[in-house]
Amino acid sequence: MADSIRDLFFGASRDLVEAVEPRRSFDDVVLPERTLHALNHALALVRKHDLIFRQWGLAERHNTGLGLAFHFAGPPGTGKTICAEALANTLDRRLLVVRYSELESRWVGQTAKHVTSVFRAAERQDAVLFFDEADAIAGRRFSSMQAAVEREANSVVNVLLHELETFPGVVIFATNLAANMDPAFERRIRTHILFEMPTAVERERIWQVQLHPRKTPLADDVDFRALAEAYPRSGGDIKNAVLKAAQIATTEPGPDTAKRIHQRHFVQGMEEVMAGTAVMGQSLFDEAPATAAGLMDAMSEGQEALRAELALLTERLDGLERRQEKRLQKLDERQEAAARTASETAEAVSAATRARLRATWLAAVAALVLALAAFLLPLIRSA
Secondary structure: OOOOHHHHHHOOOOOOEEEEOOOOOHHHOOOOHHHHHHHHHHHHHHHOHHHHHHHOOHHHHOOOOOOEEEEEEOOOOOOHHHHHHHHHHHOOOOEEEEOHHHHOOOOOOHHHHHHHHHHHHHHHHOOEEEEOOHHHOOEOOOOOOOOHHHHHHHHHHHHHHHHHHHOOOEEEEEEOOHHHEOOHHHHHOOEEEEOOOOOHHHHHHHHHHOOOOOOOOEOOOOOHHHHHHHOOOOHHHHHHHHHHHHHHHHOOOOOHHHOOEOHHHHHHHHHHHHHHHHHHOOOOOOOOOOOHHHHHHHHHHHHHHHHHHHHHHHHHHHHHHHHHHHHHHHHHHHHHHHHHHHHHHHHHHHHHHHHHHHHHHHHHHHHHHHHHHHHHHHHHHHO
16 A cells, blocks of 8 residues: 555645546447436436525435435446546546545555545535546445454445535446445445446447547458457457557558558457456466356455454454463562562561560660669678
């Protein structure tokens, strides 16, 4: 975690959000009709926000939930981040992207303060607040809270939920793993929008919009329809395939002015993208490549095993602390007993010394009396 000692004493002086001046619009992204309709509905909610809460007086009846929180959920590369920027652009507002590397802190309670800070920053700037990969901070809360890290994670989620209730602006949560988010966000998020994988018709348009209509040199054999039907991939994968195809085309021999991007370049680019996906899905412990579901199951099992190990470690540490406390308590008792014994011994020695002094004094007085008697007795007899 990016953190420093300075944060403990002076608070966070670094940027917790990245301010983005939105440039892309909804024309830059190809979406399924249902997703596009949901986004238009979300925009209508923002535009009519003042009518609902100010002119119609609902703000006087409801002092919480006055903001607008949207949840963009779907597989990677389906346009969630672009749509967040496009929504901010349409509203003519800045986009504040939360930087998790700066948001998280090693100090207890500091991450929750950072969450509050990003909401205050968005409110001051009247900006759209964007949590990308939101399940990283809005994950399901722990029920046992056996370790300090679990208590801290629950505290952060609680603060985030509270800020959503009181924030008057627009917040967007984007996630590939919506099931990992805490169920409490379902009620506090006004609109949930599912970003689905594009159809063949939409994929054909996505292939086309990745290229410049005039400057990109295309060969006559390029067939975007065939590419769309052959590769049912996301928009993000298509973008990467187009960039790879352009790179491959530039490395072929010949003058640059005569080079063109051919169909084979697009095919090779997509094959490399798919090969990269297969590498990311590979497991060192399985003979066969792991499927996405298998990877998720393995990650879930690993998390559960890690939680169990942490719980066991916590119990052992607690046991060591209890045993140490008992040892210290016994040591204190022994020290107190030794102190009492020493005090009693000192008192006994002092009493014996006083007794010997009295005995010596009495013996001296008796000897003096006897000597005086022995001196006076003859005198008395002779008289």
